[in-house]
Amino acid sequence: MPPDSETKNAMPKRLYIETVGCQMNMLDSELVVASLRQQGYELTSDFNLADTILFNTCSVREHAEEKVYSQLGRLRRLKESHPEKVIAVMGCMAQKDQKIVFDRAPYVDLVVGPGQLHRIPDLISEIQNGGGRKMEVSMGRRDGSVEQIKRSHESFDPLRDPEMRPSPYQAYVRIQIGCDKFCTYCIVPMVRGPEQGRPPQDIIREAQALADQGCLEIVLLGQTVNSYRYQDGETTVRLRDLLYPLHDIDGIKRIKFVTNYPKDMTYELLEAVRDLPKVSPYLHVPAQSGSNRMLERMKRGYTVEDYRDMMQRIAETIPGAAVSSDFIVGFCGETEEDFQQTVQLVEECRFKNSFIFKYSERPGTRGAELYPDDIPLDVKKRRNNELLELQNRICEEENEKFLGERVEVLVEGLSKQAVNQEAETPEELRSNIVQMTGRTHCDRIVVFEGNRRQAGQILPVAIYDTTAHTLFGTVVTDCVGPEVYSLNL
Numbered sequence: 001m002p003p004d005s006e007t008k009n010a011m012p013k014r015l016y017i018e019t020v021g022c023q024m025n026m027l028d029s030e031l032v033v034a035s036l037r038q039q040g041y042e043l044t045s046d047f048n049l050a051d052t053i054l055f056n057t058c059s060v061r062e063h064a065e066e067k068v069y070s071q072l073g074r075l076r077r078l079k080e081s082h083p084e085k086v087i088a089v090m091g092c093m094a095q096k097d098q099k100i101v102f103d104r105a106p107y108v109d110l111v112v113g114p115g116q117l118h119r120i121p122d123l124i125s126e127i128q129n130g131g132g133r134k135m136e137v138s139m140g141r142r143d144g145s146v147e148q149i150k151r152s153h154e155s156f157d158p159l160r161d162p163e164m165r166p167s168p169y170q171a172y173v174r175i176q177i178g179c180d181k182f183c184t185y186c187i188v189p190m191v192r193g194p195e196q197g198r199p200p201q202d203i204i205r206e207a208q209a210l211a212d213q214g215c216l217e218i219v220l221l222g223q224t225v226n227s228y229r230y231q232d233g234e235t236t237v238r239l240r241d242l243l244y245p246l247h248d249i250d251g252i253k254r255i256k257f258v259t260n261y262p263k264d265m266t267y268e269l270l271e272a273v274r275d276l277p278k279v280s281p282y283l284h285v286p287a288q289s290g291s292n293r294m295l296e297r298m299k300r301g302y303t304v305e306d307y308r309d310m311m312q313r314i315a316e317t318i319p320g321a322a323v324s325s326d327f328i329v330g331f332c333g334e335t336e337e338d339f340q341q342t343v344q345l346v347e348e349c350r351f352k353n354s355f356i357f358k359y360s361e362r363p364g365t366r367g368a369e370l371y372p373d374d375i376p377l378d379v380k381k382r383r384n385n386e387l388l389e390l391q392n393r394i395c396e397e398e399n400e401k402f403l404g405e406r407v408e409v410l411v412e413g414l415s416k417q418a419v420n421q422e423a424e425t426p427e428e429l430r431s432n433i434v435q436m437t438g439r440t441h442c443d444r445i446v447v448f449e450g451n452r453r454q455a456g457q458i459l460p461v462a463i464y465d466t467t468a469h470t471l472f473g474t475v476v477t478d479c480v481g482p483e484v485y486s487l488n489l
Contacts, residue, residue, distance in 0.1 A: 153193025
């Protein structure tokens with residue numbers, strides 16, 4: 001073995017990575033870590049020990065950006081005392097801010113947009129070899145032809161890293177990048193580029209590889225995932241067409257897809273969800289507002305009546321399906337009447353859960369150009385808390401319906417409480433009986449007493465208690481057979 005190889009094995013490079021934002025960012029981090037492992041990197045949870053420090057960023061809300069800049073500020077002295085360390089900012093904020101990152105944190109070495117993730121290992125090597133700081137970002141939406149812009153935003157999905165996944169048995173699979181909806185509050189079309197569907201054969205090949213690694217559940221990702229479309233000659237492949245071959249992959253037990261767009265929730269797609277047992281009866285479909293006036297200002301492309309029609313389609317086609325949503329409160333010009341219409345929609349739809357956000361103006365969006373951010377912060381906070389309180393009450397009432405029921409749980413591992421307890425307990429005192437956690441087919445969290453060997457199994461659990469966000473149960477051991485697994489709960 002050459003001497004330099006021996007040195008490389010003796011002194012592995014260390015990587016610290018911090019990720020904020022959505023599932024798409026989590027997947028991006030997994031892919032980057034996997035590619036850097038091939039360059040001899042090992043992960044560390046202490047940035048002081050790292051040779052390279054990576055921040056994968058989000059631009060959807062101002063708070064996420066300021067959190068990253070605050071973290072970068074903590075690294076100034078570390079970089080001054082260890083100039084050989086590489087500090088990199090990747091993701092949506094990197095694409096949006098570009099040179100602003102260098103202005104606000106001049107000790108940053110590398111800024112990389114989400115379309116250039118495949119370049120990160122080479123760029124880090126160039127910096128370490130004295131090449132100076134680097135910036136690689138995609139073209140703006142007005143900087144070239146559609147095809148040129150698409151190519152500059154092409155993402156990569158090569159290697160995978162199980163350590164970066166939600167659990168060893170679950171994995172994200174990107175089927176679409178970019179977005180063409182141009183909602184006035186949203187920066188995603190500017191930082192993720194035009195909407196593009198990945199070739200179906202690449203998606204199926206990736207899912208098969210994950211199954212071969214022991215993955216039981218895949219989550220298909222797209223900014224508006226049910227808008228997925230891939231054109232091959234005269235053949236058009238939509239999401240419903242993709243679900244069937246994915247369903248046929250041995251080893252895959254569950255298939256989910258997020259996030260959905262209301263106008264593209266067709267009967268054909270819903271019938272595929274109904275007819276394919278592996279596809280989860282869980283649909284995340286953001287409404288954002290219950291006011292037509294606000295939806296028009298947001299340029300959402302549908303009305304409240306359209307959304308209600310979609311909910312009716314879901315109820316007719318998949319009785320008992322779990323639907324979750326997103327809402328923005330305090331958008332520009334939102335009156336109390338507008339907000340109360342949102343309250344009414346939440347009361348009516350009884351979502352499994354909702355992600356509720358206070359409007360945060362994003363420079364570069366049409367909303368920032370067209371409308372003043374005129375709702376006072378205290379009003380935004382009150383509306384946020386009121387809607388959150390309502391949704392929590394609905395969650396609690398809906399979860400109580402599971403008392404006494406048996407549900408199928410894909411066991412993910414130790415519960416958060418058990419993880420925290422183990423961190424404080426000497427190994428010789430740890431019990432074989434621990435608190436485990438997993439999810440039902442419709443994405444409800446279940447906690448139960450069990451053991452570590454159950455991780456990665458799908459088990460029947462009888463529910464004896466509930467809260468707004470968690471079901472508590474006991475593993476059913478007194479019966480076996482396929483009837484135990486018949487409930488899509």
